[in-house]
Amino acid sequence: MRSTRATGAIERLNARAETKQYSMVRTSSELFFLVQRTAGNPVEKLSEPLPLDEFVAFVNAYGPQKPKRISKLDVAFEKQLVKKNKE
Known part of the structure; x- marks a missing residue:
């Protein structure tokens, strides 16, 4: 199904x-929008209806982000770049 990418974005x-407070609504014209369920307000619309690709990009950028993993090698490489630029 075409909305699998959108569902995956919501799960992430x-x-x-x-929490499990975010969900999506799909319109008959194949547009998607993000909604949030809260105790006082059952459904709050958080975005305008968007095409699939734009919706996935919006959801991926929305909310808290995972910190980028940095290895020891990445840190050492960054230090070398800083030293080289100072010379």
């Missing part, structure tokens, strides 16, 4: 937010 957002 809920995992980052550590």
Whole structure:
């Protein structure tokens, strides 16, 4: 199904937010929008209807982000670049 990418983006957002409060709505014209469920307000619309690719990009950028993993080698390489630029 075409909305699998959108569903995956919602699942990743809920995992980052550590809740199950985000969901999506798909319109009959194949547009998607993000909604948030809260206790006081059952559904709050967080985006305008978007095509699939734009919706996935919006959801991936929305909410808390995972910190980028940096290895020891990356840190050492960055130090070498800084030293080289100072010379």
